[in-house]
Amino acid sequence: MAIIYHEEKKLFEIRTERSSYLFGINGNGTIQHLYWGEPIAAAESVDLLKSRSHSSFDAAVDREAEEYGGWGGANYAEPGLKASFADGVRDLQLQAIGHTIEGEEALALHLKDAHYDLRVDVRYKVVGRHDLIERRVAIRNGEAEPVRIEQAMAALWSIGGLPDYRLTHVTGRWAGEHQLRSNLLSEGKKVLESRRGFTGPHANPWFAIDDGGASETAGRVWFGALAWSGNWKLVFERTTFGGVRVAGGVNDFDGAFSLAPGETYESPVFVGGFATGGFGQMSRALHQYEREEILPARGPRKVLYNSWEATEFAVNVRDQLALAEKAAQIGVERFVVDDGWFGERHSDRAGLGDWRVNAEKFPNGLEELIAAVKGLGMEFGLWVEPESVNPDSDLFRAHPDWIYRFPTRRSTPLRNQYLLNLGKPEVKHFVLDFMTELLSKHEISFIKWDLNRTVTEPGDSGNADTTHSVWNRHVANLYEIWAELRRRFPHVAFETCAGGGARIDLGILRYADQAWISDNTDARDRLTIQEGFTYAYSPSAMMCWVTEAPNGFNGRSLPLSYRFHSAMMGGLGIGANIGKWSEKEMAEAARYVSLYKEIRHLVTDGDQYRLASLRDSNIAAYQYVGRDGDEAVVFAFLQSEHFGGSERRLRLRGLDPEAVYEVRGDDGSEAWVRHGSTLMHLGLPLALRGDYASWLLRLRRIGESAKEA
């Protein structure tokens, strides 16, 4: 891992374990991207370093691969920065004025406009052991007048020289998030974005580009993920000259802002990486990076129980106590009370914003329940939705001006609620204060922080402050609140939730230990959602609940074993009405919870291999290999049996070919003893029959060769 500046060639080289990333300053003064891919001898790339023009219609072709550039001159590629100066000039000419290299990890390119004192630091941090590069920019206005920033991308990535460019990303909707899509990019622009005020369920800010031929196990993949939880935009622009540029950052849609004299704008981080081992290697690099650099959580997730699907808003101390007793019997470690415990919250029509314990539901306060939960050996957790308010609430009656609104418009209610303008200092204090009181007064170890609507009418009650984009202030203050709460209450774990998985990104995951990735709890639908999630995000953050059969979302009845297997592939939760479960179901659940506790270190800290996907077969299978390679667990799911055909075999991955493993299924069948090579190349017969069958296999290394075994 290294950062080297080859002075005589004006060439910058960033080396990670598996990649070279090269750019240089060409004759035009453009900082031209040269190469990103397998390690090469950097100096030999300089023949690419030249300014390039094709015609008067295509004057500055080299700027299509600019490391970071502004809109100005003959540059028509998607710009990093678009700005207008106080005198009406809207043209940028960013020139390199120097650079700083700090150790092996950090590089900053210093750019300045040719005339105005507008400076851009383009920053790189090499996360070499994960083969990743974190990029961001800092933009400083040294002028005496404000500068209007129309677009400020965190990074531009250039990918060149592929015959085809295939983009893989996710799309989705509420209760159907993280659906994978792959499309070839033809010339023109493809935009993935959110305009709804937060990350959103419709797309997620990460991408993967390959040459159309990469698979789960092989092939070159360029990828990136943006750490921002507000409006975001990723632009994929394929030019007629054969390259693709990925520009990503905070969305410029309704996002222009003024940069005051002396002020600096810091963009979010946009991390990028390169893998030669296909999408699986890409995901494992991101998972490890998230576990080691991003997520505050360490170690396995606690098994939780959540009462939402069992009781919805009808929460009271008696029923919750009964559920808690049942939860403790099956080995739950964290009991979470969801929506409905506060104010006049009997439905989604009232009470949101009134964060005092409802005295009818909890006559002796929350303490009675908390003491009982702790007495049963569990932690206590609570649901909150601090950014929202019902019009029918004391909070709204007292502060109608705290919501986003335009004075001449009626605010749009969604789920009967408005959104608080968190950018206002008084709203920020209100949220911080009530959360502090809640967490100081009660022994709460876990907070599920929800958000259940999109942003509309993003105005400031008549205060026409355009200094900062309203959208950006919300996110900045949200991050500050979470950071402060984590400082004040280091023992409390936090979960990000937004009507399920609508606020999951590398920005919020710096503050959240885990994520509720979808309200859809059907174990089959979840396989697809969970698979899409793991393309960019670590299974250690992926919360999955076992719920009822038939499932409330789609009426499908799945065996309890299938529901557990599906939910054991991330952080396990139980969200069923266990008060109604039979003794047999309770005993089976207890067995699975205890099995989960034995294997969860593999799920949350191990390397994940996606062996088979229901996207292209009748089988889904996922393997998790412990970091020391001594243990692994495999989950396999059969969609539906077709009689006849060849025997199905499951080929495993990530094992030591020379080592011998004992393989044991959770169906009581006899164990196998096999070499890693056999398990990976010949595979195991898949003993699944019927519809919606599932299987869990545990592997344990028992020797280095057949003789020793």
Ligand code: GLA
């Ligand atoms: C959202 C969450 C659910 C639940 C409800 C409560 O939809 O995603 O898990 O907490 O809100 O109102």
